[in-house]
Amino acid sequence: MPFMKNLYHPPLETIPYSKVLQALSEPNRIRMVRCLYHSGENNCTAYSNSLMLNKSTVSHHIKILREAGLIQGRIEGKEHIYSLRKEEMNEKFPGLLESLVSVKDEDI
Numbered sequence: 001m002p003f004m005k006n007l008y009h010p011p012l013e014t015i016p017y018s019k020v021l022q023a024l025s026e027p028n029r030i031r032m033v034r035c036l037y038h039s040g041e042n043n044c045t046a047y048s049n050s051l052m053l054n055k056s057t058v059s060h061h062i063k064i065l066r067e068a069g070l071i072q073g074r075i076e077g078k079e080h081i082y083s084l085r086k087e088e089m090n091e092k093f094p095g096l097l098e099s100l101v102s103v104k105d106e107d108i
Contacts, residue, residue, distance in 0.1 A: 015069035023068035
């Protein structure tokens, strides 16, 4: 069986608000969160294409979002699939995600 790298997902109780806000301080990361809010799941290629960013930049943004606790990932074969921790974020920081999706694109 091949070695599988486990992705780190911080427990909800350890996620500080300041870390979440820091992760959301970059416009492309806000766009990624908004995309996941509406789509449910995506992989790196989807972001590379829709945001017109190279894959290494997308990977960097995903790592920051994941380590801040906003998203979670799972591995399916060679593919990394990401989803928003919507219920958990709404529990810990009520209204945060809704405010992100209600902002106009030009105001990001």
